[in-house]
Amino acid sequence: AQKITQTQPGMFVQEKEAVTLDCTYDTSDPSYGLFWYKQPSSGEMIFLIYQGSYDQQNATEGRYSLNFQKARKSANLVISASQLGDSAMYFCAMREGRTGNQFYFGTGTSLTVIP
Amino acid sequence: DAGITQSPRHKVTETGTPVTLRCHQTENHRYMYWYRQDPGHGLRLIHYSYGVKDTDKGEVSDGYSVSRSKTEDFLLTLESATSSQTSVYFCAISRTGEVEETQYFGPGTRLLVL
Numbered sequence: 001a002q003k004i005t006q007t008q009p010g011m012f013v014q015e016k017e018a019v020t021l022d023c024t025y026d027t028s029d030p031s032y033g034l035f036w037y038k039q040p041s042s043g044e045m046i047f048l049i050y051q052g053s054y055d056q057q058n059a060t061e062g063r064y065s066l067n068f069q070k071a072r073k074s075a076n077l078v079i080s081a082s083q084l085g086d087s088a089m090y091f092c093a094m095r096e097g098r099t100g101n102q103f104y105f106g107t108g109t110s111l112t113v114i115p
Numbered sequence: 116d117a118g119i120t121q122s123p124r125h126k127v128t129e130t131g132t133p134v135t136l137r138c139h140q141t142e143n144h145r146y147m148y149w150y151r152q153d154p155g156h157g158l159r160l161i162h163y164s165y166g167v168k169d170t171d172k173g174e175v176s177d178g179y180s181v182s183r184s185k186t187e188d189f190l191l192t193l194e195s196a197t198s199s200q201t202s203v204y205f206c207a208i209s210r211t212g213e214v215e216e217t218q219y220f221g222p223g224t225r226l227l228v229l
Binding site: 004031032033035037043044045047050052091093095096097101102103105106107108 | 146158173205214216220
């Protein structure tokens with residue numbers, strides 16, 4: 001079974017609108033971390049936001065927030081007030097407490113912001 | 116900027132030749148990782164290191180070996196490159212192995228095996 005599933009290969013959003021990128025995960029480990037990365041066309045991987053399995057509140061970092069629904073095993077990324085520079089690939093990743101060093105990545109979602 | 120460099124940044128080689136990719140970090144982090152990125156697969160872990168001369172296999176380790184003789188350098192070797200190893204290779208680092216710590220990535224190396 002896939003550890004991380006991103007079901008949206010491509011998404012479009014109008015500039016200044018909000019967009020949600022979906023991510024579901026699969027683990028039996030009670031301790032885990034969820035991460036989102038951005039990969040622009042230049043190729044680098046940029047860390048955006050982190051959510052811990054024991055965190056009671058959803059993580060936020062500027063225009064990024066993580067909609068964490070533990071019972072549904074989902075960790076959706078919400079980008080508010082989209083900007084043209086948000087056009088990129090977005091990857092969801094998970095790290096399990098038990099294995100520690102194995103990061104599992106989803107296949108990514110390509111986001112295009114339309115002016 | 117996590118102080119990670121990768122070399123070379125681009126390489127074209129022929130099937131059957133050995134290839135070594137280098138990852139260099141300047142911040143003395145204990146953990147270093149090698150990933151490959153392929154369309155439709157996201158990033159997959161090849162090998163990682165948790166200290167000098169301490170390495171372990173990841174999800175897609177067949178055909179790859181690694182070495183870490185110094186804290187700052189982590190080498191990935193393709194003993195005999197195959198076309199299926201054409202990919203973008205990323206090095207990553209983290210300070211500890213704790214679950215809440217993110218990994219920071221180098222700029223990547225594009226490898227084409229003809």
